[in-house]
Amino acid sequence: MLIGLISDTHDHTSNLEKALEVFRDREVGLVLHAGDYCSPFMIPPFEGLNLKGVFGNNDGDKRLLISKFQDIGAEIAGDFLKTEVNGLTIAVYHGTYAEITASLAESGRYDVLVTGHTHEQVNKTQGITLVINPGSAHGFDGTASVALLDTETKEVEFVELQ
Known part of the structure; x- marks a missing residue:
């Protein structure tokens, strides 16, 4: 299965549309x-x-965000999500605290x-865990991007939003 990975949209609606098109x-x-978001x-x-997500440190009205997720049949798991896809155990955490991010990566549980959070693309292996940051879909002053993860090969492809 191919999984789309996105983060840090920060209200950039035109880049969101580009990401969703990808x-x-x-x-x-x-x-x-x-x-x-x-x-x-x-x-x-x-x-x-099929959307699943977590909160970031800049998400405003969390009650209304939860309601909007429910309206489209999506799942928002709070600050941390654990899911299994095609035999892979996947954790999703915004990354607000670097120590928590490192602990999750080094735990060997995922x-x-x-x-x-950092708005920087990351594709690295830490212990047995593949750590992926798709970069910022907003782009700010740099490159706007999302990522695609192939669950069979564990290959990651970054896609720039032009």
Whole structure:
């Protein structure tokens, strides 16, 4: 299965649309969002995709975010998500605290750890854990990007949002 990975959209609606186009064109089976949607209006465009996510440190109205997730049949797990996909145990944590991120990666409990927060692309193995940060979908002053994870090969592809 191909999983779409996204983080740090920060209310950038046009980049969100570009990211969702990538996910739909590539027919991802699941989208994992590592937080910092910021506003609840960022959730409805995910409708029709299998979305699971966590909160980031800049997410505002969490009650309304939860409601918007529920409206489209998606799952928001609070600050931490553990899920299993095709035999892989995947953790999703925004990455607000570097010590927690490192502990999750070094624990040996997860095959994959998806993070955000730093706005920098990461694809590295730490112990047995593949650590992935798709970069920032917002882009800020740098490159806007998402990532794709193939659950069979554990290969990661970064896609720049042009």
